Amino acid sequence: MRERYEAVIGLEVxxxxxxxxxxxxxxxxxxxxxxxxxxxxxxxxxxGTLPVLNREVVSAAVRxxxxxxxxISRQSRFARKNYFYPDLPKGYQISQYEQPICLGGxxxxxxxxxxxxxxxxxxxxxxxxxxxxxxxxxxxxxVDFNRTGVPLLExxxxxxxxxxxxxxxxxxxxxxxVQYLGICxxxxxxxxxxxxxxxxxxPVGATELGTKAExxxxxxxxxxxxxxxFEIERQIDVLLHxxxxxxxxxxxxxxxxxxxxMRSKEEAHDYRYFPDPDLLPVTIDEAWIESLRxxxxxxxxxxxRRFVEAYGLSAYDADVLTDSRELGDYFEACVSIHENPKxxxxxxxxxxxxxxxxxxxxxxxxxxxxxxxxxxLNLLESGVISGKMAKTVFSEMAATGSAAxxxxxxxGTQLTDGxxxxxIVCAVLxxxxxxxxxxxxxxxxxxxxxxxxxxxQTKGRANPQLVNExxxxxxxxxxxxx
Amino acid sequence: xxxxxxxxxRRAFDEGETTPEALVDEALRRIESxxxxxxxxxxxxxxxxxxRASDSTLRYRAGNARPLEGIPIALKDVICTAxxxxxxxxxxxxxxxxxxxxxxxxxxxxxxxxxxxxxxNDEFAMGSSTENSGYQLTRNPWDPSxxxxxxxxxxxxxxxxxxxxxxxxxxxxxSIRQPASFCGIVGLKPTYGRVSRYGLVAxxxxxxxxxxxxxxxxxxxxxxQIVAGGDxxxxxxxxxxxxxxxxxxxxxxxxxxxxxxxxxxxxxxxxDVASSARGALEVYRELGAELVELELPHTEYAVAAxxxxxxxxxxxxxxxxxxxxYGVRKSAEGGSLLEMYKATRHDGFGSEVKRRIMLGTxxxxxxxxxxxxxxxxxxxxxxxxxxxxxxxxxxxxxGPTMPDVAFPIGAYVDDPLQMYLTDIFTVTANLAGLPAISxxxxxxxxxxxxxxxxxxxxxxxxxLLRAVHRYQQATDWHHRVPARYAE
Numbered sequence: 001m002r003e004r005y006e007a008v009i010g011l012e013v014x015x016x017x018x019x020x021x022x023x024x025x026x027x028x029x030x031x032x033x034x035x036x037x038x039x040x041x042x043x044x045x046x047x048g049t050l051p052v053l054n055r056e057v058v059s060a061a062v063r064x065x066x067x068x069x070x071x072i073s074r075q076s077r078f079a080r081k082n083y084f085y086p087d088l089p090k091g092y093q094i095s096q097y098e099q100p101i102c103l104g105g106x107x108x109x110x111x112x113x114x115x116x117x118x119x120x121x122x123x124x125x126x127x128x129x130x131x132x133x134x135x136x137x138x139x140x141x142x143v144d145f146n147r148t149g150v151p152l153l154e155x156x157x158x159x160x161x162x163x164x165x166x167x168x169x170x171x172x173x174x175x176x177x178v179q180y181l182g183i184c185x186x187x188x189x190x191x192x193x194x195x196x197x198x199x200x201x202x203p204v205g206a207t208e209l210g211t212k213a214e215x216x217x218x219x220x221x222x223x224x225x226x227x228x229x230f231e232i233e234r235q236i237d238v239l240l241h242x243x244x245x246x247x248x249x250x251x252x253x254x255x256x257x258x259x260x261x262m263r264s265k266e267e268a269h270d271y272r273y274f275p276d277p278d279l280l281p282v283t284i285d286e287a288w289i290e291s292l293r294x295x296x297x298x299x300x301x302x303x304x305r306r307f308v309e310a311y312g313l314s315a316y317d318a319d320v321l322t323d324s325r326e327l328g329d330y331f332e333a334c335v336s337i338h339e340n341p342k343x344x345x346x347x348x349x350x351x352x353x354x355x356x357x358x359x360x361x362x363x364x365x366x367x368x369x370x371x372x373x374x375x376x377l378n379l380l381e382s383g384v385i386s387g388k389m390a391k392t393v394f395s396e397m398a399a400t401g402s403a404a405x406x407x408x409x410x411x412g413t414q415l416t417d418g419x420x421x422x423x424i425v426c427a428v429l430x431x432x433x434x435x436x437x438x439x440x441x442x443x444x445x446x447x448x449x450x451x452x453x454x455x456x457q458t459k460g461r462a463n464p465q466l467v468n469e470x471x472x473x474x475x476x477x478x479x480x481x482x
Numbered sequence: 483x484x485x486x487x488x489x490x491x492r493r494a495f496d497e498g499e500t501t502p503e504a505l506v507d508e509a510l511r512r513i514e515s516x517x518x519x520x521x522x523x524x525x526x527x528x529x530x531x532x533x534r535a536s537d538s539t540l541r542y543r544a545g546n547a548r549p550l551e552g553i554p555i556a557l558k559d560v561i562c563t564a565x566x567x568x569x570x571x572x573x574x575x576x577x578x579x580x581x582x583x584x585x586x587x588x589x590x591x592x593x594x595x596x597x598x599x600x601x602x603n604d605e606f607a608m609g610s611s612t613e614n615s616g617y618q619l620t621r622n623p624w625d626p627s628x629x630x631x632x633x634x635x636x637x638x639x640x641x642x643x644x645x646x647x648x649x650x651x652x653x654x655x656x657s658i659r660q661p662a663s664f665c666g667i668v669g670l671k672p673t674y675g676r677v678s679r680y681g682l683v684a685x686x687x688x689x690x691x692x693x694x695x696x697x698x699x700x701x702x703x704x705x706x707q708i709v710a711g712g713d714x715x716x717x718x719x720x721x722x723x724x725x726x727x728x729x730x731x732x733x734x735x736x737x738x739x740x741x742x743x744x745x746x747x748x749x750x751x752x753x754d755v756a757s758s759a760r761g762a763l764e765v766y767r768e769l770g771a772e773l774v775e776l777e778l779p780h781t782e783y784a785v786a787a788x789x790x791x792x793x794x795x796x797x798x799x800x801x802x803x804x805x806x807x808y809g810v811r812k813s814a815e816g817g818s819l820l821e822m823y824k825a826t827r828h829d830g831f832g833s834e835v836k837r838r839i840m841l842g843t844x845x846x847x848x849x850x851x852x853x854x855x856x857x858x859x860x861x862x863x864x865x866x867x868x869x870x871x872x873x874x875x876x877x878x879x880x881g882p883t884m885p886d887v888a889f890p891i892g893a894y895v896d897d898p899l900q901m902y903l904t905d906i907f908t909v910t911a912n913l914a915g916l917p918a919i920s921x922x923x924x925x926x927x928x929x930x931x932x933x934x935x936x937x938x939x940x941x942x943x944x945x946l947l948r949a950v951h952r953y954q955q956a957t958d959w960h961h962r963v964p965a966r967y968a969e
Contacts, residue, residue, distance in 0.1 A: 041580075041581060041582050044807060045802045045807070046580060046581070046582070046807075046808065047562065047568070047570070047575070047578075047580065047683040047684075047802070047803075047808075048561075048562040048568075048580065048584060048680065048681040048682055048683045048684070049680070049681075050679060050680050050715060050716050050717065050718075051717070052714065052715060052716075052717050053717065080798050082797075082798050082801060082846070084801065084804060084823055086804070086806045086819065089802060089806070089807060090801065090802050091798070091800075091801020091802045091804060092798050092801055139816065143806065270847055270848045272797075272798070272843065272846035272847060272848075272851075273846075274794060274795075274798070274846055274851070274855060277686075277687035277688035277718070277795055278684075278687050278717065278718065279717050279718075280717050280718065
């Protein structure tokens with residue numbers, strides 16, 4: 001029965017921009033300042049003050065529009081969205097309504113190895129609100145206006161997403177784009193990249209949309225997907241029991257994994273949008289657009305294709321390594337020193353990311369620089385150290401931040417001299433006659449024991465392949481002589 | 483001394499005939515003795531003014547006086563002043579003191595002017611009689627039983643009573659020109675964007691302009707010269723160069739084409755207003771002007787369009803007065819947020835302000851926006867087009883500022899709509915963003931002043947000031963002072 005329904009999902013993303021100053025005044029946007037330190041008469045909405053548009057915000061919007069192939073409006077307008085709330089000092093939010101800065105466009109995604117794209121409705125500029133700090137037990141709330149007027153881009157998708165997986169892929173790709181552009185840090189947990197989801201369900205094959213619920217409070221990628229999955233099931237349940245979905249706003253509760261009603265359509269605000277008479281229409285000329293187009297960085301999708309084509313990486317590896325601009329940069333910095341891209345890709349993904357994830361650190365916080373990792377791989381490539389030694393050296397580099405060379409200088413290079421290793425091989429065999437007997441009786445696995453012993457005696461420096469060869473030769477010799 | 487005009491005052495200071503200290507003393511004396519009856523001032527900054535005046539006196543002695551050095555000026559109380567309260571004549575802002583001064587205040591003070599105090603107005607500049615002040619009535623200096631007009635009634639009354647040589651007012655639908663007309667002085671509403679609105683507490687942002695009120699066009703030119711010009715803090719203020727208004731005042735009017743719109747000269751004019759205004763036309767003809775009859779066909783829709791646009795913007799502009807950050811907060815112990823909003827705004831705003839907020843909220847509501855707000859914007863552009871067509875045939879438009887002389891206090895208390903309708907000749911200039919000036923051109927019933935209005939193309943303030951200046955050189959209506967304030 002449930003398979004007869006499909007979900008229809010549209011996402012509204014609010015990306016907080018990394019401009020130095022606010023959208024309509026000169027106040028700093030720096031996060032973490034003492035409450036109300038980053039405020040002035042304009043962002044506090046003192047009587048008589050007026051907004052003045054920060055051009056950097058327009059640049060950021062145009063750059064995102066260019067990146068996703070939107071039509072850039074040569075003229076757009078700011079509008080007032082009117083509602084009362086203590087964190088909104090003017091009693092209205094300056095946003096865009098009828099004439100947004102970007103129309104259309106699409107976000108490319110990779111889903112199960114298939115390249116697709118999801119259409120956008122619009123991108124518009126607006127200001128963020130402040131924050132209420134509720135004083136528990138005291139029945140009063142304080143307002144921090146530091147965030148008031150911090151610029152946001154609202155990115156609205158078409159209702160073309162059909163599953164939480166698609167929503168997740170879309171969101172991840174969009175975040176990559178804003179991060180590559182350097183206009184937003186994309187941090188969902190800290191709220192600089194926020195997502196609301198509009199979810200409805202309808203019988204498969206229907207063309208009309210079902211009644212939607214707007215989901216809020218989705219503060220991580222995982223929660224976006226959990227909330228959507230829960231909501232789809234909830235709505236299908238309602239329909240299967242002969243009920244009707246009501247249009248409403250629902251809050252996601254991360255502890256229960258459920259959504260619950262926050263306000264119904266009847267309680268929804270009438271925002272009374274109208275063009276803001278304090279701001280002139282925003283006009284953008286060709287020259288400005290061209291100069292922004294020329295300064296665009298390589299975007300995740302292009303880099304992904306280049307990683308596959310130029311470095312011969314698998315789709316999976318390319319996807320992981322282009323996930324963030326910093327990680328891609330790290331990879332490319334390594335490859336410029338160590339010329340085996342696949343080896344770099346493996347080491348970065350398994351060893352480096354494994355290590356960083358354990359400590360919950362980002363690539364920017366890596367104690368091993370790209371150059372140091374590449375030099376280490378060069379030592380591995382040239383046989384100065386073995387693969388096993390490389391892991392030891394890596395661990396020490398991670399712990400100390402040191403380059404590979406001083407570590408190798410201290411612990412010594414790989415032993416690749418057969419004449420030097422042969423006596424050790426013989427000594428180990430001599431010391432373990434029982435195991436030699438087992439081997440000779442056909443228990444081949446015992447060879448691993450001998451390798452281990454030899455490695456212990458050489459402090460891991462012996463070339464494993466050579467040790468293997470020497471062991472087999474010596475054991476074969478002993479078999480003949482018995 | 484106050485009645486002399488800014489140029490003569492400056493000369494008197496330069497020549498040592500008097501000093502800014504003496505002049506400010508005179509102004510304060512006149513206010514202290516006359517304002518208890520007139521009710522123009524909400525706040526008198528005597529001490530600061532005297533201190534500034536002594537600085538100005540020193541500057542004249544040192545020979546580094548600035549253009550408005552030592553000239554006392556009053557400010558409408560919707561203009562923010564860091565050193566004085568700014569209440570907008572609203573109880574909600576009782577005692578509010580902004581942490582910054584408006585751009586116009588900075589410019590006036592930078593030019594040496596001395597702000598002597600803040601004057602009364604209709605609450606948040608909403609009204610035509612100054613009766614909507616949350617604090618006090620202001621009376622017409624010519625007849626204390628009548629209103630001075632509004633909303634810049636305090637500014638007009640203070641100038642007409644010769645308390646100060648000049649004042650700043652604001653004009654959203656006629657709020658400078660109408661009180662200037664009722665009080666027998668000159669009031670100029672500049673082109674939208676000519677003067678910065680930064681620090682003007684907004685009533686209707688797309689219509690509001692700050693402008694001067696003074697007894698002569700020349701003094702208006704002196705003030706406009708200082709306050710006009712671009713401001714990076716106001717995006718709607720244009721950087722268009724400011725001409726030398728004073729230098730252009732003396733140019734002759736020969737060949738000036740004055741347009742007489744049929745709609746401004748028809749029925750509904752009080753007979754004495756009509757005859758005074760026609761008398762002024764004769765003077766202009768003698769000065770070399772040519773009279774052209776024309777039409778502004780959408781005038782009849784202007785008042786409706788104005789009250790939709792203005793109240794829509796006001797409903798949003800006044801949302802910030804929520805009791806959270808400033809002003810008088812009213813809330814019951816343990817009450818909800820909504821209760822605080824309601825109590826603060828219920829008690830803080832007067833009935834006219836509440837009426838306009840409700841009208842504007844309605845005009846912007848879902849389902850009504852197209853029928854009201856959007857339609858009003860369309861009318862607005864038709865009115866703009868009317869003027870463009872008219873200015874192809876004339877250089878300025880002339881007509882009475884108001885259909886009648888100042889009305890008695892209380893006349894429209896129960897019928898605000900009738901009061902709205904008297905704005906018919908003034909709101910068009912705001913809707914079209916054009917500069918307009920009102921100046922005295924005669925007396926009507928009861929010896930009350932009659933005002934004539936000129937409207938010019940955008941940024942043609944110079945033409946308006948010159949046209950009025952030449953008229954004032956040929957006549958002396960502007961020298962008339964109400965008997966009880968004549969010394």
